[in-house]
Amino acid sequence: MEDFYTIQGEGFYQGFAAYFIRLGGCDVGCVWCDVKESWDVNAHPLLTVQELVQRVTKSKAPIAVITGGEPAMHDLSLLTNELQQAGIKTNIETSGVYPLTGQWDWVCFSPKKFKAPDSSIYKQANELKIIVYNKSDFEWAEEFASKVNSDCELFLQPEWSKEKEMLPLIIDYVKTNPKWKVSLQIHKYMNIP
Numbered sequence: 001m002e003d004f005y006t007i008q009g010e011g012f013y014q015g016f017a018a019y020f021i022r023l024g025g026c027d028v029g030c031v032w033c034d035v036k037e038s039w040d041v042n043a044h045p046l047l048t049v050q051e052l053v054q055r056v057t058k059s060k061a062p063i064a065v066i067t068g069g070e071p072a073m074h075d076l077s078l079l080t081n082e083l084q085q086a087g088i089k090t091n092i093e094t095s096g097v098y099p100l101t102g103q104w105d106w107v108c109f110s111p112k113k114f115k116a117p118d119s120s121i122y123k124q125a126n127e128l129k130i131i132v133y134n135k136s137d138f139e140w141a142e143e144f145a146s147k148v149n150s151d152c153e154l155f156l157q158p159e160w161s162k163e164k165e166m167l168p169l170i171i172d173y174v175k176t177n178p179k180w181k182v183s184l185q186i187h188k189y190m191n192i193p
């Protein structure tokens with residue numbers, strides 16, 4: 001759908017320079033999705049893996065973040081293999097609804113209430129990022145925290161349109177349950193993509 005060099009705004013790699021590759025296609029259907037234009041897999045130009053890898057290497061980015069849409073809809077073996085061979089770290093942001101393909105240096109698992117994840121993601125996740133849209137999401141977050149590995153990084157992030165309402169609750173929750181950390185979409189404060 002699009003690719004650009006920017007700063008990772010969320011989660012464990014927040015603040016790191018990273019090249020984003022946003023792949024078209026998603027069938028998860030989050031009501032608050034801020035990239036609904038990504039959903040139609042056929043609405044975006046096709047690029048070769050070589051072209052994409054060339055763009056990343058030219059940018060000098062140390063990390064490529066493969067996102068979407070739901071990037072795990074695609075077979076990512078060739079893309080991740082070529083990126084790693086070029087010395088670029090491969091990070092994915094996925095809702096976990098499809099089994100992962102490819103080789104990953106970092107897996108950010110962000111489950112969504114609108115479609116259940118495939119259980120294979122639990123042991124692969126390096127990071128669990130829960131988007132908090134309403135109060136009941138804390139209990140829902142704990143369900144997943146109990147399923148991922150004990151060294152998985154745990155983040156609670158307010159949904160952008162609910163930030164004013166949810167951030168104070170997240171702050172209190174993290175203070176009481178310090179295994180969690182707060183994640184904010186700092187790219188939106190910086191006005192960068």
Ligand code: SF4
Pocket residue numbers: 026027028029030032033034035036038068069070095112
């Ligand atoms: S999984 Fe991501 S891209 Fe898909 S609908 Fe949800 S927020 Fe949007």
